[in-house]
Amino acid sequence: MTTPAPGTPSLGADLLAIYRELEAMHAWRGWHWWPDADPFEVIVGSILVQNTAWTNVERALERLRAAEALTPAAMASLSDDQLEDLVRPSGQYRQKARKLRAFLALCDRHGGLDALLALPPDTLRAELLATWGIGPETADCIVCYAACAPVFVVDAYTDRIFTRLGFEPADGRTYAGWQQLFAANLPTDRDLWARYHALVVLHAKHTCRKLRPACDTCTLAARCPTRRSSGRAP
Numbered sequence: 001m002t003t004p005a006p007g008t009p010s011l012g013a014d015l016l017a018i019y020r021e022l023e024a025m026h027a028w029r030g031w032h033w034w035p036d037a038d039p040f041e042v043i044v045g046s047i048l049v050q051n052t053a054w055t056n057v058e059r060a061l062e063r064l065r066a067a068e069a070l071t072p073a074a075m076a077s078l079s080d081d082q083l084e085d086l087v088r089p090s091g092q093y094r095q096k097a098r099k100l101r102a103f104l105a106l107c108d109r110h111g112g113l114d115a116l117l118a119l120p121p122d123t124l125r126a127e128l129l130a131t132w133g134i135g136p137e138t139a140d141c142i143v144c145y146a147a148c149a150p151v152f153v154v155d156a157y158t159d160r161i162f163t164r165l166g167f168e169p170a171d172g173r174t175y176a177g178w179q180q181l182f183a184a185n186l187p188t189d190r191d192l193w194a195r196y197h198a199l200v201v202l203h204a205k206h207t208c209r210k211l212r213p214a215c216d217t218c219t220l221a222a223r224c225p226t227r228r229s230s231g232r233a234p
Ligand code: SF4
Pocket: 161, 164, 165, 207, 208, 209, 213, 214, 215, 218, 219, 220, 221, 224, 226, 227, 228, 234
C-alpha cells in the first residue's frame, strides 16, 4: 500500500475503514478505561502499565482499591514502603511508586487533580511531559482517557500494525510521526480517537500478534500487503 500524503481524503478514508474493521472484529471484547472510568484510576493505571502487562496492573489496582488508596489524598498519605508494597505486582515497584509521587506533586502544584485536568490540553501535556517518569505515551493516555481531550495515543502496537498494513508517516516511524498521521487525517473527535487506540491494542493482542499474527482470521487481510496465510510473523 502506498501511503498518500498526510491530509489527503483517501488516507483518511482508509484509516476510517480500518477503524470500522477493527470495531467489527474486537469491540465485543470490551476495553478498560471506557467509558466511565475514574480519572485518577486511569492515571495510576497508565503509569503502572509501563513495561508490564495489564493483568499485573489490575492486581496492583485491586490492592490499591482494597487499601482505599485510589484517590490523590489517600495515596499521598501512604508511606513510601506502603505505596511500594501496594504497587509491587506491577513490577519495577520502587520506580513506579516514585512516578506516582511525582504525579501527586504535579497535582499539588496545580491545586488538585480536577484543576490539573482542566488545563488546556497542550498545557496539560507539556506539564505531564515535564514530570519525572511520564513520557509521550503515558502523557497522551492521561490527556485522552482522563482529561477526555482529543489526543491520539500511539504505542508500539500502532507501529507494528500500521507498518504491516503498509503505512509510513511522512516524518518517519516515530511517536510524533504516527501521531501526526492519525491526527491530520481523522476527524478531530476524542471519542473516535480513544476507541481507535483501544482497538489497536486489542488487535495487537488478539490478532496481529508480534510473532504469530492470526492473518487467517483478520478481516484486514484483503488490504494488508504483509498478510501471511501460515500465521507466521511477516
Ligand atoms: S493480515 Fe496479518 S499482518 Fe496484516 S493486519 Fe491482519 S493480522 Fe496483521
